[in-house]
Every structure is written in structure tokens, then in C-alpha cells.
Amino acid sequence: xxxxxxxxxxxxPVWNRGTRGIRGLSRAVALEGSQKKGRSLLQFLxxxxxxxxxxxxxxxxxxxLKVHQKNRPFTYIKERFGPHAAGxxxxxxxxxxxxxxxxxxxxxxxxxxxxxxFLKFQAxxxxxxxxxxxxxxxxxxxxxxALKELQSLWLQRCxxxxxxxxxxxxxxxxxxxxxxxxxxxxISERGLASLHHLRNLRRLDISxxxxxxxxxxxxxxxxxxxxxxxxxxxxxxxxxxxxPEEQSQDRASPIPA
Amino acid sequence: MLRRALxxxxxxxxxxxxxxxxxxxxxxxxxxxxxxxxxxxxxGSWVAPVSSYVTFRTRDPxxxxxxxxxxxxxxxxxxxxxxxxxxxxxxxxxxxxPPYDTSYLPPEHSDxxxxxxxxxxxxxxxxxxxxxKPRGAIRVLVVERDHTYSQASTALxxxxxxxxxxxxxxxxxxxxxxxLAVVDDPPLDIQFNPSGxxxxxxEKGAAVMESNVKVQRQEGAKVCLMSPEQLRNKFPxxxxxxxxxxxxxxxxxxxxxxxxxxxxxxxxxxxxxxxxCHGEVTRFVSSSSHTETTSGEEVTLKRIHEVHVKIDRSLxxxxxxxxxxxxAAGAWSGQIAELAGVGKGPPGTLQGTKLPVERRKRYVYLxxxxxxPGLETPFIVDASGAYFRREGLGNNYLGGCSPTEExxxxxxxxxxxxxxxxxxxxPPLAQRVPAxxxxxxxxxxxxxxxxxxxxxxxxxxxxxxxVNMYFATGFSGHGLQQAPAVGRAVAEMVLDGHFQTINLxxxxxxxxxxxxxxxxxxxx
Numbered sequence: 001x002x003x004x005x006x007x008x009x010x011x012x013p014v015w016n017r018g019t020r021g022i023r024g025l026s027r028a029v030a031l032e033g034s035q036k037k038g039r040s041l042l043q044f045l046x047x048x049x050x051x052x053x054x055x056x057x058x059x060x061x062x063x064x065l066k067v068h069q070k071n072r073p074f075t076y077i078k079e080r081f082g083p084h085a086a087g088x089x090x091x092x093x094x095x096x097x098x099x100x101x102x103x104x105x106x107x108x109x110x111x112x113x114x115x116x117x118f119l120k121f122q123a124x125x126x127x128x129x130x131x132x133x134x135x136x137x138x139x140x141x142x143x144x145x146a147l148k149e150l151q152s153l154w155l156q157r158c159x160x161x162x163x164x165x166x167x168x169x170x171x172x173x174x175x176x177x178x179x180x181x182x183x184x185x186x187i188s189e190r191g192l193a194s195l196h197h198l199r200n201l202r203r204l205d206i207s208x209x210x211x212x213x214x215x216x217x218x219x220x221x222x223x224x225x226x227x228x229x230x231x232x233x234x235x236x237x238x239x240x241x242x243x244p245e246e247q248s249q250d251r252a253s254p255i256p257a
Numbered sequence: 258m259l260r261r262a263l264x265x266x267x268x269x270x271x272x273x274x275x276x277x278x279x280x281x282x283x284x285x286x287x288x289x290x291x292x293x294x295x296x297x298x299x300x301g302s303w304v305a306p307v308s309s310y311v312t313f314r315t316r317d318p319x320x321x322x323x324x325x326x327x328x329x330x331x332x333x334x335x336x337x338x339x340x341x342x343x344x345x346x347x348x349x350x351x352x353x354x355p356p357y358d359t360s361y362l363p364p365e366h367s368d369x370x371x372x373x374x375x376x377x378x379x380x381x382x383x384x385x386x387x388x389x390k391p392r393g394a395i396r397v398l399v400v401e402r403d404h405t406y407s408q409a410s411t412a413l414x415x416x417x418x419x420x421x422x423x424x425x426x427x428x429x430x431x432x433x434x435x436x437l438a439v440v441d442d443p444p445l446d447i448q449f450n451p452s453g454x455x456x457x458x459x460e461k462g463a464a465v466m467e468s469n470v471k472v473q474r475q476e477g478a479k480v481c482l483m484s485p486e487q488l489r490n491k492f493p494x495x496x497x498x499x500x501x502x503x504x505x506x507x508x509x510x511x512x513x514x515x516x517x518x519x520x521x522x523x524x525x526x527x528x529x530x531x532x533x534c535h536g537e538v539t540r541f542v543s544s545s546s547h548t549e550t551t552s553g554e555e556v557t558l559k560r561i562h563e564v565h566v567k568i569d570r571s572l573x574x575x576x577x578x579x580x581x582x583x584x585a586a587g588a589w590s591g592q593i594a595e596l597a598g599v600g601k602g603p604p605g606t607l608q609g610t611k612l613p614v615e616r617r618k619r620y621v622y623l624x625x626x627x628x629x630p631g632l633e634t635p636f637i638v639d640a641s642g643a644y645f646r647r648e649g650l651g652n653n654y655l656g657g658c659s660p661t662e663e664x665x666x667x668x669x670x671x672x673x674x675x676x677x678x679x680x681x682x683x684p685p686l687a688q689r690v691p692a693x694x695x696x697x698x699x700x701x702x703x704x705x706x707x708x709x710x711x712x713x714x715x716x717x718x719x720x721x722x723x724v725n726m727y728f729a730t731g732f733s734g735h736g737l738q739q740a741p742a743v744g745r746a747v748a749e750m751v752l753d754g755h756f757q758t759i760n761l762x763x764x765x766x767x768x769x770x771x772x773x774x775x776x777x778x779x780x781x
Contacts, residue, residue: 167451170507189632189650190450190511196633197507217650221632 067160070094071140081119083146084126088118090143094134101127101149125149128178132156138164145171152178156205159184163191170197180205187211189218196225206233216240362575363534363566367398369751370564370579372538372593374401376411376515377729377736378585379522380744386529388748393530398577400566402537408671410587411519411737413704415621415646415655416512417636418738419454420478421469421504447521448514452635452647454506455492457689459640463501465778470504479508494630496691500640512636512646515737539574540565541582541597543723557608559598559723581751583727588616588668588705590730597723607721610770614716614731616668617708621657622678626696629654641685653699658682659734671703706734712774717743717764718750727751728766733777 045052070093078086088098088106092114097107101124108114126147136144137160144153150172155161161184169176176198181187188211195204204226212218215234223231369385371378382397389395406412458466466482473480482504485497491505527533542563550556561582567574586593594600594612602608629652636646645656658681660666666674678698687693709716709731716731729747732739742759749757756762763775 163449163451164509167453167511168508188448190448190452193632193634193647194451194453194511214650221650225632 067135067137068139070135071137073139073142077119078146082123083148084124085119085121087129087143087147088126090140091129091131091134094131094136094140096132096134097130098126099128099130100124105130128152128154130154131158134158135160136165137161138168141165141168145169147172149175151175154178154180155184156180157183160186162186163188163194166191167194169195173197173199176201178203181209182206183208185210189213189221192218192222193225195222198226201226201229204229204231204233206231361535361568362573363398363400363536363577364396364532365575366396366578367532368396368579369398369581369583370538370577371397371399371583371585372564373584373586373590373730374399374404374523374533375406375409375585375587375736376519376522376740377587377732377743378583379519379526380740381583381585381729381747382526382531382744383522383529384744384748385751386526386531388745388752390752397531398534398579399526399531400534400536400538400564402535402569404535406519408588408705410705410707411515413621413702414515414737415657416515416737417454417646418449418513419506419510419636420476421454421456421473421480421506421510447517450511450513450647451509452512452633453508453510455635455637456504457500457638457640458502458504459499460501462640466502466504469778478506480504480506492630492633494690494692495637496689498688505635510636518737534566536566536568536575538564538593538596539567542576543598557722561597561723561725581725581727583729583747583751585729587707587730587736588614590614590707590728594720594726594728597720597726599720599723599726607767607770610766612716612728612731612766613711613769614707614709617706618666618668618671618703619657619659619706619734620666620673620677620682620701620703621655622682622698622701623648623653623655624696624698625651625653626693627652628692628695630690630692637689639685639689643682643685643689645686645690654696656682656686658685666703668705671705673701673703675701707731707736708733711769712776714775714777715739715743715764716766717746717761718766720766 074086074089077089084100088100091098092106092108093112095108095112097105098118099105100118100121103118103121103124105128106114106118127149128151129144129147131144132154133156136155136158144150145168148171153172153176161181163186166181166187169179177200179195179198179201180203182205187206187209192206192212195201204222206212206219206222209215216236219231219233220236222233223229371382378399378401382399385395385397403409456466470480470482482502483491484502485500488495488497488500488503523533541561542565543559543561545557545559547555547557561579563576563578564582565574565576582597584590584593584597591612591614594614600609600611630647632647632650634647634654636644638644641658643656643658645654647653648655658677660677660681664681666677675698678701683693683696707730713733714731715733715736716728718728720726720728727747727750729743730736732743736743743761746756746759746761749755768775
């Protein structure tokens with residue numbers, strides 16, 4: 001931002017134009033007419049700092065409310081058509097894809113529209129959910145947890161899925177076989193520790209998690225925790241110093257050991 | 258100019274020291290420098306302190322300057338204050354602007370003064386600011402004696418959060434702590450480990466545990482009961498000898514970093530406009546009034562008017578005029594309550610009922626065990642009272658044990674007793690988890706519980722006799738997890754006069770006098 005640079009401009013005129021003390025500084029600034037034009041908008045905003053702050057808070061609140069709105073529960077659909085249809089509607093509304101047992105993948109198109117044919121499937125369970133990139137959060141997971149026969153759940157790159165959400169996945173323990181958490185920015189090793197409830201898990205993808213502090217060690221520990229599961233994650237040797245190259249460096253060093 | 262200088266000299270000399278009126282700034286108790294405090298108002302441009310001259314004429318020194326012009330001469334008082342107002346409006350500066358830096362002092366007036374800046378006090382401040390109707394309506398001041406939080410229970414806590422309590426209000430409190438997951442500005446990451454709590458019970462405690470779990474499930478907590486075989490299947494490294502029943506909290510239980518929460522709360526609360534003061538409360542100035550109850554008994558009601566906040570490492574104190582005081586001083590709340598006059602009366606009466614919150618020292622040990630349980634380890638509480646949890650990824654574990662009443666350590670200091678680990682903590686844990694036979698203690702620390710000796714549950718709500726002091730203390734080791742809900746409840750009590758979201762009336766102070774215990778059995 002250019003605003004912090006304004007004091008520097010004030011310092012220069014003091015020394016160049018020989019202003020007398022503090023009272024001369026305002027005169028010095030007023031004389032910088034040619035450079036003032038670019039700074040007038042920033043000066044205007046800086047003068048109204050608290051209003052700008054209030055506006056920023058309002059915009060942030062609106063963003064939070066938008067995510068909340070997306071994760072609202074669809075109770076009417078749940079009562080009328082059953083939990084599977086409600087869960088499918090929820091995912092499709094967020095922009096994901098759903099696969100019912102024995103049917104094809106249903107996806108919403110670029111404009112967010114999707115066909116409502118699946119509401120006719122009475123009691124056909126949802127088998128797989130692809131919620132990559134959707135704004136699912138802690139509250140929205142309610143709709144997903146009602147899908148009791150879900151076998152495959154993809155939560156790649158979901159920005160609001162965090163450790164608290166992972167702690168809620170245990171109701172799916174009987175059926176869930178595949179879980180993908182790749183690229184979620186908020187998941188850390190603390191949330192991965194709560195995945196041990198998922199006894200039937202066969203494939204787990206925990207690659208590319210930026211909030212995990214030690215990806216290699218985490219992968220080893222998760223593999224120990226879930227013995228019958230194939231864990232796809234960071235290379236376990238990542239973060240370890242490589243052995244042979246170090247030794248050759250030692251030998252090449254001129255300083256005697 | 259010369260006349261004004263004379264007045265200055267006269268004012269200083271004749272007034273003497275230490276006779277400052279209300280609203281004229283700080284009191285410097287014990288200071289011998291006569292030049293600043295003896296006289297009245299120095300304006301910014303060093304014009305004569307005319308107000309002091311005026312007040313000298315009207316004030317009676319014996320009355321310590323409560324109000325200006327209390328000589329019983331009505332006309333003259335009115336004229337004098339008029340003249341004073343006119344002069345003040347002419348002179349530059351307006352309010353009392355001392356020429357030295359007083360930013361470390363608390364303000365002279367504050368609507369709510371919260372004594373104690375730990376997680377409970379900050380939570381109350383947060384909710385007060387969040388629930389106030391017009392923005393900026395309430396001025397809140399948090400007085401904290403130690404800004405490094407070196408002895409605060411919050412910072413030294415193990416950080417567990419659970420829903421497995423036995424009293425419904427406690428469970429509701431912990432469930433309500435979901436606000437921790439809400440995105441604030443800036444987003445707060447408290448390093449939550451959702452690994453759950455595992456409480457083990459022997460034969461004796463199995464029935465109690467079952468009834469507790471029923472209560473917990475009624476309140477919506479997701480707890481499952483496990484038999485010893487199920488326990489062995491799930492956690493093969495547990496030795497289930499002596500365990501009859503286990504209750505495992507599946508959701509929304511675990512532990513987090515209390516320091517992160519504390520700092521996050523501090524930042525948020527400061528951004529909302531709460532003032533902080535680094536000082537200690539040394540005195541309450543209150544007034545009493547006598548009334549009669551409906552049954553004809555005489556009652557003395559007290560109202561706190563001022564809180565004297567003494568600045569750290571100095572004799573200087575500032576009287577802060579306040580409307581409400583919230584006692585969230587944790588392990589030291591008993592002393593604050595005594596300062597306010599709680600418990601000064603014949604024993605057995607309401608006036609004589611003290612706040613039964615004392616400091617109790619608890620030890621926490623950190624050890625390393627290379628063959629220990631892995632990532633899925635929950636927070637395990639053994640039937641004997643010893644507990645431990647995983648810390649980090651490097652096979653480190655944190656744990657401890659609450660001593661029995663006879664073995665209570667002296668709470669005078671925070672020194673750690675390592676023999677306690679050898680004798681009381683290690684044997685039951687090694688018996689429960691055989692891998693802990695070989696371990697190495699890395700470090701240890703001690704912290705205080707604000708232990709409620711009456712029934713080990715918190716005290717929330719106003720005092721019946723000191724009408725504007727509210728309590729939010731005495732949580733006996735569980736204040737951290739109950740802080741958000743307690744903060745909201747106290748803020749609702751302050752702003753609306755009654756509890757709205759959760760009803761905490763069973764935790765009122767009067768239960769100490771009436772003898773109604775709200776006993777919590779699942780205290781670790």
C-alpha cells in the first residue's frame with residue numbers, strides 16, 4: 001500500500017525546503033501538488049480508516065454467511081424423499097457429483113443446474129460422492145453423514161474441511177472404503193488421528209496437505225494406525241537427509257575430521 | 258501572567274499533597290514529589306490551575322474531596338461551578354491532560370471491570386462486546402496482574418475438552434463450546450486434536466458410569482460404552498485387567514492448545530475495543546444500604562463503586578469507577594471476593610458465607626516412550642484417576658494424576674515434585690499400558706486449579722448481597738472447556754438480566770449458603 005510511504009515524503013521536504021519545525025510540515029505537503037493526484041484516493045481512504053474497517057468486516061461477514069447458506073440442511077427433501085436424496089441434492093447444489101448404486105454419475109453442469117431425476121430413486125443408496133472443491137463445512141457434513149452406505153468419498157481441495165470435520169466421520173465407519181483428502185488446506189495430522197474409526201477403509205489419499213507439519217512421518221503413523229488400508233501420501237523419506245551424498249561431502253572436505 | 262504564577266504557587270502550597278478530587282487523574286499513594294499531584298489541573302499550555310484554586314476555596318480537606326463544593330452553601334456552590342465551567346471552556350485542553358505519559362494507567366471510568374485476564378475473563382469480555390446492542394455501548398476493562406501468564410491456569414493447562422460429565426449443565430456447557438470452530442477475524446487455529454476421551458471404570462464405578470452416559474446421551478453427546486473385549490480390539494496396547502466398563506467419546510472431544518486460544522481471544526477482544534490494564538486489584542470502594550426482606554429480616558446490600566487498580570511494580574494506583582465487577586480471577590478469586598467483603602459476617606449466615614474457591618496445585622509430566630501407543634491414542638483417564646494423552650508425533654505423552662485430599666501439595670509455589678510421578682502416576686499408567694514400563698520423563702510443570710471445595714463445580718452469577726459483583730470461577734480444572742459457554746452466560750446475565758441460551762442457575766452462589774451441592778463426579 002502506498003499510504004505508509006506518505007511519511008517518507010514528508011521527511012524529504014523538511015530537509016530540502018528548510019521548514020521550521022513541525023508546523024512547517026503541513027506547508028511542505030501542500031506544495032507537493034503534482035504528486036498529490038495519485039495519492040488523493042488513498043488519503044481519502046486513510047482519513048476514513050474506521051469506515052473502511054467496518055466495510056471490510058461487513059464483506060467478511062457476508063462471505064461467512066454465504067458459506068453457511070450453502071451448508072444449510074435440506075430438511076424438507078430429507079423428510080419427503082429420504083436421506084439419500086437429500087444428501088445427493090446437497091452435493092449437487094454445491095457443485096459436486098453423486099453416484100447412486102447401480103446408476104451413472106450425476107454431475108451438475110457449468111451453470112450449476114442438474115436434473116432432479118434422482119428424487120425418483122426410492123431408497124437407492126448413494127455409493128460414491130465427489131465433493132472436490134465444494135464449500136462443505138462442519139455443519140454441511142450432517143447431510144453427508146446420513147448416507148449410511150457410502151463407499152467412496154472424495155473431499156479433494158475443499159477449503160473448509162478441517163480437523164473438526166474429520167472427527168465427525170465415524171458414523172460412516174461401516175461402509176466407507178475410499179477417502180480422499182488431497183489438497184485440503186486446513187487438515188493437519190491432528191485430524192488424521194481421528195480416522196482410526198474407519199476400520200473398513202482400503203484407500204486413503206492424504207497427499208499434498210499443506211498444514212501437515214511432517215508429511216513423511218505422518219504417513220508412516222497413519223499406515224500403522226490403519227493396517228489394512230493403502231495410504232497414498234508423501235514419500236516417507238521426504239524430510240530425511242539423504243545418506244550417501246552426505247558421506248561423500250564429508251570426505252571431500254579439506255578440514256580434517 | 259505574574260498573578261497566575263502567584264496563584265499557581267499559592268495553590269500548590271496551600272493545598273498540600275494528596276488532595277485530588279474525583280476526575281482529576283491519578284492518586285500517587287506514598288509519593289513524596291509535591292509538584293505535580295499537590296495542585297489541581299495543569300493544562301497543556303501551563304496556565305495556572307485555576308480549578309484547583311477554585312476547589313481549594315470550596316473543598317473541606319477533611320472530606321477527601323468527594324464532591325466539589327460541599328459546604329452547605331447552595332448559592333455559592335452553584336455560582337462557583339458555573340464559573341469553573343466557563344473557565345474550563347475558555348482554557349485549551351478541556352479534560353485533564355497530564356504532561357507525562359499515563360497510557361499504562363487504566364481509564365478512570367469503565368462500565369464493566371473484569372478482574373482476571375485468563376480464558377474465562379477474556380471470554381466474558383468477548384461475549385459482552387459481541388452481544389451488546391449498539392456497537393461500542395459498553396466499556397469493558399480487563400485487569401490482569403501478569404501479562405506473561407506465568408501462573409495462570411489457562412496457560413499451564415493440559416487442554417482437554419470433553420463432554421463426559423455427569424451433570425447435565427456441564428455437558429451442555431461443553432457441547433456449546435462449538436463456537437470455537439467458527440471462523441473469526443483473523444481465523445483462529447487452536448490445534449485441536451479430535452481424538453476423544455476414554456474413561457475407564459472398575460467394577461465399583463461401572464454403575465455410575467452407565468448412568469452418567471445415559472445423562473450425556475440425553476444431552477446429545479456421542480458417547481459409546483465398551484466392554485473389555487471391545488476395548489482390546491480397538492486399542493490392543495491397553496491392558497484391560499481391572500476394567501469393567503469404558504466410555505469412549507467419539508465426537509467433539511480431544512485436546513487443544515490453550516495458549517493459542519488465549520492469544521487468539523486476546524487479539525480478537527482487543528480488536529473489539531476492550532481495554533487492558535496491567536495491574537492488580539487491591540481495593541474495592543463500595544457503599545452499603547440496609548433494606549428489609551419480605552419476611553422482615555434486615556439485609557445489608559453492598560454496591561461496588563470503585564476498583565483500585567495498583568500498577569505493577571509501583572505504588573501507584575488508579576481508582577476506576579465502575580458499574581459492574583466480574584470476578585474471573587481463577588485460583589485467586591477467593592482473595593478478590595474477600596476484598597469485596599464476601600464472607601465477612603458471622604459464620605452460618607449469608608453474609609458469612611465465603612467463596613469456597615482455593616488454589617490447588619496439580620502436576621503435569623511430559624515423557625517420551627518409544628514403543629508407546631500410536632496416533633489413535635485418545636485422552637485416557639484410568640479408574641485410579643491417573644490420565645495421559647499423546648503430545649505431538651514423536652511418541653511423547655503428557656499426563657498426571659489428581660492427588661487425594663491427604664496428599665494435597667502446598668499451593669504456595671509452583672515447584673514440581675518428581676517423586677509424585679514415581680509413586681502415584683507411573684505405577685497405575687504402567688499397569689494400564691504395559692509399553693509405559695520403559696519411559697523417560699522429559700519435563701514437568703505445575704499449575705493451579707481454581708478448586709471449588711464445596712462441590713467442584715463452577716460459580717456463575719451475581720452475589721446475592723454484593724449486588725454488582727458477578728462470579729465466573731471455581732471450575733476446578735475444567736474452566737478451559739467451559740469458558741466460551743460461561744462467558745456467554747455471564748454476558749447474557751449482565752446485558753439481559755437472565756440466562757438465555759443455557760440455564761446456569763444451579764451454579765448460583767447461594768447454593769453455598771443453602772447447602773445444595775451440584776456434585777460433579779467426573780472431575781479428573
